[in-house]
Amino acid sequence: MVSHEEIDSPPFFSHGIVELTDRSTDFVVISLVSAVMAAIFITDALTSLDIAVAVLYVLVIMIAMRSFSAQGIGLLTLACTCLTLAAFFNSHDNLLCAAFARCLVSLVAIAIAGWLAVTTKQFSDRLQAQLKLLAQTHDAIIVCTIDGSISGWNLGAHTLYGWSEGEAKNRKCWDLLNTRSSTPLPVIKDELLTNGYWEGELMETTRTGKEVIILSRWSLYKDSSGRPQAILASNNDITDERRAEEALHRSQTELAHVSRLTMLGELGTSIAHEVNQPLAAITTNAEAALRWLRRTEPDLNEAQAAMERVSSNARRACEVILRIRAWTRKSIPKYELLDIEAVLTDSLTLLDREIYHHRVNIIRYAEGRSLHVSGDPVQLQQVVINLIMNGMQAIEFADGRTRDIHVRTRHRDQTIVVEIEDSGSGIGEENKAILFDAFFTTKENGMGIGLCICRSIIEAHGGAIWGECKEKQGATFSFTLPALTQIPET
Structure with a gap:
């Protein structure tokens, strides 16, 4: 790496990027140019020096470069050429002499200097014009x-x-x-x-x-x-843009929270069943343990086994309560290593009573290997539950059809694909483009935010979600998540 001491600011930046050349013909410069030109002409015309005095007109052109325009430099070059010729013909009648050679050398030098000066000035003017534009940018x-x-x-x-x-x-x-x-x-x-x-x-x-x-x-x-x-x-x-994004994210989080609370209301029966089941088992096993202990000769092994079942069901009840608390809590999403199959299993556990009530068969297909993603478990469960609930409700209006919901997971390229296919009444092709729009719903009492929230959650996880709907042939909703090819060690 080059050391800082070895590096200097480049020359064309040394005066600042927005400093522009003053192109007005300053009176002092004009006076100086006129005086030098007069001095050279007098010396060239009235003296007999054996040197090409007119070459000094190159100095005049150089002096004028900063203050004269390109056109002005061209006219000045023409004036220097005319003065050179005038001085020569004023003092010489014979073209075949050394003075004529010196005159030609001077004319060539003036012409070259003038051409270089005009070219340089034109390039400088273009550069200055670009710098003016650059100076006016809002960046x-x-x-x-x-x-x-x-x-x-x-x-x-x-x-x-x-x-x-x-x-x-x-x-x-x-x-x-x-x-x-x-x-x-x-x-x-x-x-x-x-x-x-x-x-x-x-x-x-x-x-x-x-x-x-x-x-x-x-x-x-x-x-x-x-x-x-x-x-x-x-x-x-980009302060305003970032703050707007943060406000939008907060709004989406709050809307997702409202959606979860609404969904919990719909799942009330299932939740009560999930809690009551382990509580009933706890009561049964506790009474059994007491009976084993009240015997004339207490059977400690049976009592111990019953108490272990009490402990197991108590933990199960706690897990259900913790899951419900996580659903009702409005918190910042926490991304962690997840097996998508475990997310599906937990979601179906919450839906167990609803599945039984709707008399729906859940048919699962998997590749038989772990499909890991990075995500927030509560949010991904919300997506799965929402899609399966929609499928069950669609089946309610499809009399005479098989009451199946197919849940498929597979690995595709660098993503995990989850498909939820129902055998419901489907959605018309005209609604396909607006399925995920906020407040769009085909339910009589629906809020129209479920699929919109699903899309925001999946996109926040770096995935995509879409629906394939065929009228009267059911619907398939699919979403993808980036696959974790390397599982970090825990």
């Missing part, structure tokens, strides 16, 4: 040396951060803006030096103390020998 453009010293600062940076160009130049960018990132700045700089480019989000502070989230794009400038010279950063304030 904050900052140019720094490799060690972070600011050498360029445009109007967009002034508007965003509050410091003017004069106040910001030569100060350390990271210190001035209090730059923070989830990736350490030395790591960012190493990546920039390796790849020549870096893009990411930064947290920075303006002059007023306001914290802003910045989408920053860094490009590395190198000299002709490939040595790093400067960093060009283009920054955009």
Whole structure:
């Protein structure tokens, strides 16, 4: 890596990226150009020096380059050519002489100098025009040396951060803006030096103390020998966008919470059954244990076995309560390693009573191997339960059909696919495009948020969800989740 001491700011950045050349013909420059031209002409016309005096007109062109326009330089070159010829013919009548050769040398030098000056000026004007446009961009453009010293600062940076160009130049960018990132700045700089480019989000502070989230794009400038010279950063304030995303995420989380509470109301019978079953078993086994202990000769082995069953059913009841509490709690999603088959099993356990009540057969298909994903178990259970509940309710309106729901899981490419197919009445083709829109429902008392919540959950997990519906032939809802190919050690 090149050391900071070896790197200087590139020449064209040394005056600031927005400094433009003043193209007005300054009176002092015009006076100087006129005086030098007059002096050269007098010397060339009235003296008999054996040198090409007119070559000195090249100096006049060089003096005029900064203040004259390209057209002005062209006219000045023409004037120098005319003065050279006038001086020669004023003092010489014979073309076949050494003075004529010197005149030709001078004319060639003037012509070359004029052409180079015009070309350079035109290129400079184009560059300055581009810099003017760059200066007016709403993006904050900052140019720094490799060690972070600011050498360029445009109007967009002034508007965003509050410091003017004069106040910001030569100060350390990271210190001035209090730059923070989830990736350490030395790591960012190493990546920039390796790849020549870096893009990411930064947290920075303006002059007023306001914290802003910045989408920053860094490009590395190198000299002709490939040595790093400067960093060009283009920054955009995305604070409002990120806050809007966070607000949307909070709204989706709250809506998902409401959806879960609504679903729990529908699952009340199943939940009561799930809790009552282990409680009834606890009562039965506790009474049995007491009977074994009240015998004339207590049977401790039988009593112990009964108490173990009491303990087992108590744990089962606790798990049901914990599962219900997790469903009713409004909390930040917690992603963990999950086996999708375990998620399906837990979901069907909660639905056990509903499945019995609707007289539906659940037919499961699996590849026979563990299908692991990273996700929030409560949210993924919500998706599965919602889709299966929809399927059972659709079957209620499909008299004379088989009452089957097929649940399939398989590995496809780098994803896990879950399919839930019902034999219900299906959904018309005209509704296929709006299945997942908020408040769309075909149920008489439906809220129309279930499938919308399912989509937001699956997309937040990096997957996709869709429905394949054929009228009067049932429906299949499928979703994918990124598969974990390498299971982390626990």
